[in-house]
Amino acid sequence: MRRQAAYGIAYISPGMLIILAFCILPIFMTLYYSFTSYNLAQSPTFVALQNYEKLFTNSQLRKALWNTVIYVIITVPLQTLLAMFVANFLAEYLNNRYGRFLRSVIFIPTLVSYVAAATVWEIIYADKGGLINEFLGLFGIKGMNWLGDPKTALICVSIVAVWKSVGYFTIIFYAGIMNVSVDVREASIIDGATPRQRFWHITAPLLKPITYMNVTLGIIWSFQAFDIVYKLTGGGPFNATSTIAYVIYSYAFQDYRIGYACAIAILLLLVILFIHLIQQQFFEGKED
Amino acid sequence: MTKSDRRSARYYIGVVLVSLFALMCVVPLIYMICVSFAHTSTMYIKFDDIDFTDFSNYVYLFVNKDFGKPLLNSLIVVVVSVIIVDIVSCTMAYGFEKKPIPGKKPMFNMVLATMMIPTQVVFISLYVMMRKANMMNTYVALVIPLVGAFGIFMMRQFIRGVPNDFIEAAQIDGCSEIRIFLQVVLPMVKPARVTLAVFTFNSAWNMFLWPLIITTRNEMQTLTVATSSLTSHLATNYGYPMAAATLSFAVPFLLYCLMQKQFVEGIALGGVKG
Incomplete structure (x- = not known):
């Protein structure tokens, strides 16, 4: 037994060291830096809660926090519901060659990097000659400057994010629906349940753990949205699309205000944990 | 599925809607590939501009913009990270799942x-660490954040499925610990390792912030x-950035065509089991 334990320690030590040194230690360093003023040139000086006090008066950050919340509110429900309905349709009605082909096609945007996605969506959204405006032009509708208008920019960014991630969630839901025992579904067909009843009363409740996971992943990922904002809009116009992750990036790696950026990063961590707790309550509460 | 389901108008509307949805998923990518074969200084792209035999945008990237280097760098990062993530x-996962390590639960x-x-x-503190250690602009630094909990979590799900009897039988037969791991456990979780490699490949290839x-x-x-x-200072020909984006899309896409099963099943298993 003791020998087995020694083997076990030998197996986990190398990986554990990497994770401790390059993942867990940085978390505590970030926490420490968040109480300091640090610009990389001089060593960090302790400033207690000053960075955190400044968070409350930073209007740029407040805007970014608000943008991120809107972005999450658009992307997470949209990608979750869309994925659920598409997966349900494919699993229930198109469980054939064509359905499997569609499923493979829907997954393709997941393979693209956000950088490549933003590169092409930039010219799709373009004011003059962009694909969307050209298309609208065919029907005599005057297009608009989608990314240049603060009113539409954030929605446009969210749509690209949904476009890129919906295939991933569709696959997870699809597998989950196929896992809902065939017996259960057949029994419901014999009992005369309509397809809609079957979805709401059998499939959806049984999919709850998977929905929970998809929503959790979606929230965690959406709160960290950076690549797409950086490339598609650079946070503009007039900070209309700047997210928390983007603000952290610009403070830390453009202004080298490490301490302050760390305080915002810790704030982001707390926001994610807080929402995760609420969501846990929500999903558990419904079970009773 | 009943016959009345198949015949109903609602069924056909559903098929059309889901097909349209799938089309919307790939139209931007088809557009990207088309423009990458066009020379255009304006956004107005006519179909006459697109010439699929004209690779000059791609040639420009490699000759004038030295794209061979970033392509090689990405490949190196991908290969190294796939190997390291697999080993770790x-x-x-094996140590945590099958060995009686004291305090393993809180550690896991x-x-x-x-x-x-x-x-x-x-990333902020990791950046500070790398800077102090003079490790910026190294492959080691590029690969490090790809090692993470996800792979360990996923492999543990699968190693759990390896029966303890197999391991004990091998022990009784006098099989050394290393051989049990390499020749009993690892072959049994090979499909999962392939899936993890595919995942690591995709995230290493597409990572951007780090x-x-x-x-x-x-x-x-x-x-x-x-x-x-590329785009920030090259707005003159939209073909260049589109060619670069197509290039970065082509590699995971080829892999997807070859290993679709691993992509899809990996995500499905991760989702259902997780």
Whole structure:
């Protein structure tokens, strides 16, 4: 037994060291830096809660926090519901060659990097000659400057994010629906349940753990949205699309205000944990 | 599925809607590929401009923009990270799942909890560490954040499925510990390892924020960073950035065509089991 334990320690030590040194230690360093003023040139000086006090008066950050919340509110429900309905349709009605082909096609945007996605969506959204405006032009509708208008920019960014991630969630839901025992579904067909009843009363409740996971992943990922904002809009116009992750990036790696950026990063961590707790309550509460 | 389902108008409307949805998923990518074969200084792209035999945009990237380097860098990062993630995930998962290590539960939970941490929280201090250690612009620095809890978590799910009887039988037969791991356990979880490799490949190939901050020299840039820096000062021909984006899309797409099963099943298993 003791020998087995020694083997076990030998197996986990190398990986554990990497994770401790390059993942867990940085978390505590970030926490420490968040109480300091640090610009990389001089060593960090302790400033207690000053960075955190400044968070409350930073209007740029407040805007970014608000943008991120809107972005999450658009992307997470949209990608979750869309994925659920598409997966349900494919699993229930198109469980054939064509359905499997569609499923493979829907997954393709997941393979693209956000950088490549933003590169092409930039010219799709373009004011003059962009694909969307050209298309609208065919029907005599005057297009608009989608990314240049603060009113539409954030929605446009969210749509690209949904476009890129919906295939991933569709696959997870699809597998989950196929896992809902065939017996259960057949029994419901014999009992005369309509397809809609079957979805709401059998499939959806049984999919709850998977929905929970998809929503959790979606929230965690959406709160960290950076690549797409950086490339598609650079946070503009007039900070209309700047997210928390983007603000952290610009403070830390453009202004080298490490301490302050760390305080915002810790704030982001707390926001994610807080929402995760609420969501846990929500999903558990419904079970009773 | 009943026959009345098949015949109903609602069924056909559904088929059309889902087909349209699938079409919407790929139209932007088809557009990207088309423009990458066009020369255009304006956004107005006519179909006459597109010539699929004209690779001059791609040639320009490699000849004038030295895209061979970022392409090679991305490939190196991908290969190294796939190997390291495989080793770390398999050894740790096996140790955590099958060995009586004191205090392994809190340790494993700690590793698992890192999945909840936003990358920005880790990256700022990791950047400071790498800078102090003079490791900016190195492959080691580029690969490090790809080692994470996800692979360990996933491999543990599968190693759990290896029956303890097999391992004990091998022990009784006098099989050495190393051989049990290499010749009994690893072959049984091979499909999962392939899936993990595919995942690691995709995230290493597409990662952007970390290479953006950790590479300051052009010759260490990865393909995503090189693609990103292209558009900002090259708005004259939209074919160039589209060719770069097509290039960065082509590699995972080819892999997907070859290994679709691993992609799809891996995500499905991760989702259903997780």
